[in-house]
Amino acid sequence: MSRIRSNPLIQLVDEVARLQGRIGSLFGAVHAQSGLRPMEDLVLNAIVEADTPPTVPQIGRSLGHPRQVIQRAVNTLLTDGFLERLPNPDHKRAPLFALTAKGERLKEHTDRMALEIADGFLQQDDPERCKRLVGELRELRKSLEAFARDTRPGDTQ
Helix, strand or coil: CCHHHHCHHHHHHHHHHHHHHHHHHHCHHHHHHHCCCHHHHHHHHHHHHCCCCCCHHHHHHHHCCCHHHHHHHHHHHHHCCCEEEECCCCCCCCCEEEECHHHHHHHHHHHHHHHHHHHHHHCCCCHHHHHHHHHHHHHHHHHHHHHHHHCCCCCCC
């Protein structure tokens, strides 16, 4: 096995990419029902999961995507009536975003479908294992974020 293939982080990247493909297949019907593109769905979920209505830059930082990519998804979600702009008392040019009633209905519908699929899977697998993996992946993500903040791309230390 080559040195790169034996690196645990490279192996993890490969497994996560494969896992993402499997999850995409498993939840494909949910995405098809929503009519949203993957990035729009991701942005919609980020807004729902935020503690307070976020700005485009905040969504971008939380998802690790450029502001421009997030802005395009937000623009589509606004045009389609799933999001609304809210005034931002801290910044006049960076509005906050929240779901409209139409966006909430879509989210409730897709959440019900996703929950049926997830519950079905967890009847065959160990829910506690999934909880452990969530915790471990969250900690790894935080470590990667800290490393990225402290290191410029291309630095090898």
